[in-house]
Structure formats: structure tokens, C-alpha cells
Amino acid sequence: MRWGRIPVHAIVLVLMVIWFTPVLGLFTSSFRTASDTASTGWWMAFVAPLFTGYNYQQAFAIAGVGGSMATSLAISIPVTVMTTLLSAVGAFALTTMSFRGRSILSLLLVALLVVPPQVTLVPMLQFFTAVGLSGTVPAVWIFQVGFTLPFGIFLVRGFIASIPEDVLEAAAIDGASALRIFRSVVLPLSLPILASLSIMQFLWSWNDLLVPLLFLGGTDLTQPMTVQIAGLVQETGQGQSLLLASTVVSTLLPLTILIGLQRYFVRGILGGAVKG
Incomplete structure (x- = not known):
């Protein structure tokens, strides 16, 4: 049995190497000088190590990475909170409440999933x-909340539908209102799927380029990270060094969140898939 897993492990190892190689190249190049980056490949840094933090100093001083990160957080955090809460409320209403037009609203919700925001x-x-x-x-x-809300409701609704009706009926018999059932019963049981939705929403909002580029005006220091990085080379004229350092900085926060909350993310997705 163990020998039979060797091909699977080998394939996983190859995929990890394929994914990790450009990431390692990006991280390594961000600590190299502009001349070294232009003249030799990033792997030469391990042959003749010469690293510097100058690129990161310039990224914050010239490119305004600090202000861009603040703008990205000002967008991503409220969008994540609003999408998660509204998805939970909408999913609870469509799953547990009976009202006229619920079937039509459910079909409309599914239809909106295939509409491209562009x-x-x-x-x-x-x-x-x-x-x-x-x-x-x-x-x-x-815009971001509006176009991710149908998916959020659809995802959370499948999870809430798997909650045993006996649990909800017992709470109702005890005199709990719909709001109390939602707050005290449904929300605690739905935390895994809500955590997964929050992670997906934050990553999507943080990495979104088109919507902030079109809707958000302002100076360079008020642009989110994606917009700032997209125009960094043209605006500064200082080549790859600033671009590499800014890109590494922009990936640190979402990467930290994904690694730190990985078990909750996987638990919510698997829980929704199995129970739904």
C-alpha cells in the first residue's frame, strides 16, 4: 500500500516544485540589486550571495506601499465583513423562512452566479x-459586495440546510424568535463555512485590480496595492526592483492569513461539501 502511494507523492512533489520555484525567484530577486537582477538570473544569488534591503526602503519611500496597503485594508476588511454577515442573513432567510417568491428568489440567486461582473x-x-x-x-x-453576495448566500445556504430541523424546532418551541435562533443557533454552527467565505472574500477583494482601477480615483498614495503595482514601473521608471519588492509586500498579508487560517478554511469547505 505504501509503495502504491509513491507515484502520488511524486506528483505532489513535482507540483510543489513547479509552484514554489517562481515564488522563490520573486522573493530572492526582491533582495538583489537592480544591476544584479538585470544581468544574471535569480538563482545566481545562491552562488554569489549579495542581498540588500534597499528595494524595500524605496518601495515604502518612493512607491508609497504603506499608503497603498492602508487603502487595500480599507477596502478588503469592510467588504469581507459585509459580505459574510449579509450572506449569513440571506442564507438563513432562504433556508428557514417561508414567504411568497422564495423559489423565484432562489432561482434568481443561481442565475446571478453566471453573470460576469465585467x-x-x-x-x-x-x-x-x-x-x-x-x-x-x-x-x-x-460593487464587490453586490457581486460576491450571490455566491456567498449560495455557499452558506447549503451549509445551513444541513443543520437538523430538530435543532431549530427545539429552539422555536423554547420560545426563541427568528433573530434569536439565527444569533444563538445558526451562527455558531455555521462558523466553519463563514470562516471559509471570509477568507475567500478577503483574498479576492485584496487581489482585485479592475474594480478599484475603474471606480477609485485619487493620488498615488490612495491607490490600493494592485493598482499601485500595476503602474509602478511606468510611474517610477526604476525597473524591476521596486516592482519585485512591492509585490512581495502585497503578498505577505494574504499569505499569512491563508496559512494561519488554513485549517478553518479546509474544515468549512469540506464540511459544506459533505453536509450539503
């Missing part, structure tokens, strides 16, 4: 301009 960018930009939200962070909040 087709609504121009109409939404016109709308935000008309109401005075163009160039503001709330415009990005509204």
Missing part, C-alpha cells in the same frame, strides 16, 4: 457618477 462595469460607473460616489471607497464596497 458586463456591468460601465453601467455601474455611470450610476456612481450620477449619485456622486465615483472615485470613492464606498463605490468599491458596493
Whole structure:
């Protein structure tokens, strides 16, 4: 049995090497000088080690990485919180409450999952301009929450539907209101899937380029990390060094969150898949 697993382990090892090699190259090159990066490959850093933190100093001093990270957090955190809470409330209503039009609303929810957000960018930009939200962070909040909410409700609804009805009925018999059942019963039981949704939402919002680029105006220091990095080489004219260092900085926070909360992420996804 153990010998039969060798091919599987070998394939996993090869995939890990394929994934890790460019990451190692990015991280290593960010600590090399501009001349070394331009003249030799990143692997030469292990032959003749010469590392410097100058690129990171310049990334914060010239490229404004600190301000960009603050803007990215100002977008990603509220979007994550709003999407998670609204998804939980919407999923609870569609799963446990009976009201006219629930079936139609459920079908509409599924239909919205296949609508690409790109087709609504121009109409939404016109709308935000008309109401005075163009160039503001709330415009990005509204768009990102609106287009990830159908998926969030769909994901959480499958998990809530797996909760035994006896549990909800027992709470109702004890006199608990719908709000109390949601707060004291459904939310605690749904924490794994909500944690998974929060991680996915934060990573998507943090890495989103198109929506902030279109909706969020301002100076260089108010641009989120993705927009700042996208125009970094053209704006600074200082080549790859700043780009590499800024890219490494932009990946540290989401990578830390994913590694630190990995078990909750996997538990929520597997729990939803098995129970749903």
C-alpha cells in the first residue's frame, strides 16, 4: 500500500516544485540589486550571495506601499465583513423562512452566479457618477459586495440546510424568535463555512485590480496595492526592483492569513461539501 502511494507523492512533489520555484525567484530577486537582477538570473544569488534591503526602503519611500496597503485594508476588511454577515442573513432567510417568491428568489440567486461582473462595469460607473460616489471607497464596497453576495448566500445556504430541523424546532418551541435562533443557533454552527467565505472574500477583494482601477480615483498614495503595482514601473521608471519588492509586500498579508487560517478554511469547505 505504501509503495502504491509513491507515484502520488511524486506528483505532489513535482507540483510543489513547479509552484514554489517562481515564488522563490520573486522573493530572492526582491533582495538583489537592480544591476544584479538585470544581468544574471535569480538563482545566481545562491552562488554569489549579495542581498540588500534597499528595494524595500524605496518601495515604502518612493512607491508609497504603506499608503497603498492602508487603502487595500480599507477596502478588503469592510467588504469581507459585509459580505459574510449579509450572506449569513440571506442564507438563513432562504433556508428557514417561508414567504411568497422564495423559489423565484432562489432561482434568481443561481442565475446571478453566471453573470460576469465585467458586463456591468460601465453601467455601474455611470450610476456612481450620477449619485456622486465615483472615485470613492464606498463605490468599491458596493460593487464587490453586490457581486460576491450571490455566491456567498449560495455557499452558506447549503451549509445551513444541513443543520437538523430538530435543532431549530427545539429552539422555536423554547420560545426563541427568528433573530434569536439565527444569533444563538445558526451562527455558531455555521462558523466553519463563514470562516471559509471570509477568507475567500478577503483574498479576492485584496487581489482585485479592475474594480478599484475603474471606480477609485485619487493620488498615488490612495491607490490600493494592485493598482499601485500595476503602474509602478511606468510611474517610477526604476525597473524591476521596486516592482519585485512591492509585490512581495502585497503578498505577505494574504499569505499569512491563508496559512494561519488554513485549517478553518479546509474544515468549512469540506464540511459544506459533505453536509450539503
